Structures are given as structure tokens and as C-alpha cells.
Amino acid sequence: MSSTEELDSKGQSIFEHLAELRIRLVYSAYILIVATGICYGFSEHIFNFIRAPIQPYLPGGGLIYTGPLDKFLAHIKIAFVCGIIISCPLWLYQVWKFVAPGLYQREKKYTFGFIIxxxxxxxxxxxxxxxxxxxxxxxxxxxxxxxxxxxxxSIDQYLGFFTQMCLMFGVSFELPLIISILGMMGIVSQKFLKEKRRYAIMGLAVASAIITPPDLMSMLMMLVPMIALYEIGVFVVGIFERGRAAEARVNERE
Incomplete structure (x- = not known):
């Protein structure tokens, strides 16, 4: 194949990946819209649940709002965040469908495990x-x-803080899954993850300090689970590497 043909083939491959990304993003948007609409019907009950952690510290037991649209917009935001949470399996499936073409056929069988x-x-x-x-x-x-x-x-201030904390912790706890996918795609190895452990812990400490409130206990409450999740990711990558090596040896004998 000539260099021009190789370039065309590569360009077509990139175009296909971008087209697939667009499809998955559109599907994810549809999923979030439907889930948000469902959650909006229960937004008042959800709001009471969300308010509970700070309610003991509020003089009147409730938050304040200064604009006529503030409370309405707050319920929209609540519905959207809850929509993200309840539709988690569906948009995770879209993520898997996007990364699956870069995996081995044996690894594509883990769709159900990935989503769960x-x-x-x-x-x-x-x-x-x-x-x-x-x-x-x-x-x-x-x-x-x-x-x-x-x-x-105010409602707006509290919801911004609450949403940031819950979503950041939710995404952060996906760390072992992200590491496992990178290992399955051959981007990282167990040896690499072990060698870079100190840098990873330093990065996790910085992220914990940025995400959590400005007190040491909250930072540690995020950092300690993140380090444990990182080690779980390293362990899982090792399992996939050993499975891939065993499969390669079987193929060589055949």
C-alpha cells in the first residue's frame, strides 16, 4: 500500500471514529432528556432529599432564593442531575459501544460487567x-x-455545591474502571501503573484538595478511597494481562 493510500485509510478510520462518537453523544443526549423529564415529575421529593444534609444548620430549615425563577430553575437542575444518575447504565453502555472497537474480541464479552x-x-x-x-x-x-x-x-449556591460534590465523587469512583479499560486497550500496563504510583497518588491528592471543601478531613475522605480504587485498577489490569498472555500462548501452540 502506498503512503497516499495509507493516509487515506487512516483518514477514513478517523472519520469513522468521529462519526461513531457523534452517534453515541446524540444517543446519550436523548437518554438524558428522557431521564430528566421523568425526574422532573418527582423533583419536589428529590429536593427534600437533597436538602437534608444541610437542613439542621439552616435557621428556618429551608434555603432562600432572591429571584422569581430561582426555585423553578433549581428543580430543573435537580431533575437533570438525577437524570444523569438514574440513566447511568444507559449512557455507560454508549461509552462502551464507542471504546469496544479498540478491544480484543474476548474483551468485548465484558459489556454487562462494564455497565454493572x-x-x-x-x-x-x-x-x-x-x-x-x-x-x-x-x-x-x-x-x-x-x-x-x-x-x-441560597438554593443556587447550595445546589451548585451539592451537585459538584456528588457528581465529582461519582465520576472519581469510576477510576478502576477507567484504568481497566486503558489496560484492555493496551494504553497502560500493570508495570507502568506500579512504577508511576507515587505520581498518581500525588495527582489524586491534588484533585482531592481541589474538589473537596477546604478541610483536611474531607480531603482525606476522598483521597483514601481514591488510592484504594487506583490499586484495584492496577490489580484488574494485571488480570487482563495474564489472560491475554495465556491466550497468546495457546494460539502459538495451535
Missing amino acids: SGTLLFLLGAAFSYWVVLPMAFHFLMNFGGNIDKPMI
């Missing part, structure tokens, strides 16, 4: 944020500097 593990990890991260990190963060932030000053927190 990805969903559980995302929900685990969001739940960890809601029931562990946020109560500790609010206890520190709302009691800092004494009890003379009283909080008047």
Missing part, C-alpha cells in the same frame, strides 16, 4: 459523598468561627 460495575461505582461515589462527606463538611463549615453568625444560603 460502572453503575455501582458511580452510585457508590455519589452515596459516599451524600452520607459521609457532606455531613462532615457541613459540620465543619457551619460551625467554623462560632455560632453568632447565622447562615442564609
Whole structure:
């Protein structure tokens, strides 16, 4: 094949990947729109659930809003975030369909495991944020500097903080899945991950400091699980490498 033909073939391959990415993004958008519409019907109940972690620290038990559209927009945001969460298996399937062409045929059989593990990890991260990190963060932030000053927190401010924490923790808990996919695609190896462990931990520490509230306990509550999840990812990559090596030896004998 000439260099021109190789370039054309490569260009066509890139075009196909971009077309596939567009299709998966469109499908994911449709999924989120439908899920958001469903969640909007339950937005008031969801709002009560979301408000619970900070409610004990609010003088009147509720958040404030200063604009006529603030509360309506808050319910839209709540519905959207919940739509992301409940539709997690569906858009994770779209992610898998995009990366699957770069995997071996044997590894493509893990579709169900990818979706289940990805969903559980995302929900685990969001739940960890809601029931562990946020109560500790609010206890520190709302009691800092004494009890003379009283909080008047707007709906928009609280939802921005709450959404950032839950989604960031949900995405962060996908770390072993991301590492496993990179290992399956041959981008990283178990040896590489072990050699770069100290740099990975440093990066995770910086990310934890940026994402979490400005107190040491919240940072550690994110950093420790992230380090454990990184080690799980390293272990899983090793399993895939050993399986691939065993399959290669069998093929050589045949």
C-alpha cells in the first residue's frame, strides 16, 4: 500500500471514529432528556432529599432564593442531575459501544460487567459523598468561627455545591474502571501503573484538595478511597494481562 493510500485509510478510520462518537453523544443526549423529564415529575421529593444534609444548620430549615425563577430553575437542575444518575447504565453502555472497537474480541464479552460495575461505582461515589462527606463538611463549615453568625444560603449556591460534590465523587469512583479499560486497550500496563504510583497518588491528592471543601478531613475522605480504587485498577489490569498472555500462548501452540 502506498503512503497516499495509507493516509487515506487512516483518514477514513478517523472519520469513522468521529462519526461513531457523534452517534453515541446524540444517543446519550436523548437518554438524558428522557431521564430528566421523568425526574422532573418527582423533583419536589428529590429536593427534600437533597436538602437534608444541610437542613439542621439552616435557621428556618429551608434555603432562600432572591429571584422569581430561582426555585423553578433549581428543580430543573435537580431533575437533570438525577437524570444523569438514574440513566447511568444507559449512557455507560454508549461509552462502551464507542471504546469496544479498540478491544480484543474476548474483551468485548465484558459489556454487562462494564455497565454493572460502572453503575455501582458511580452510585457508590455519589452515596459516599451524600452520607459521609457532606455531613462532615457541613459540620465543619457551619460551625467554623462560632455560632453568632447565622447562615442564609441560597438554593443556587447550595445546589451548585451539592451537585459538584456528588457528581465529582461519582465520576472519581469510576477510576478502576477507567484504568481497566486503558489496560484492555493496551494504553497502560500493570508495570507502568506500579512504577508511576507515587505520581498518581500525588495527582489524586491534588484533585482531592481541589474538589473537596477546604478541610483536611474531607480531603482525606476522598483521597483514601481514591488510592484504594487506583490499586484495584492496577490489580484488574494485571488480570487482563495474564489472560491475554495465556491466550497468546495457546494460539502459538495451535
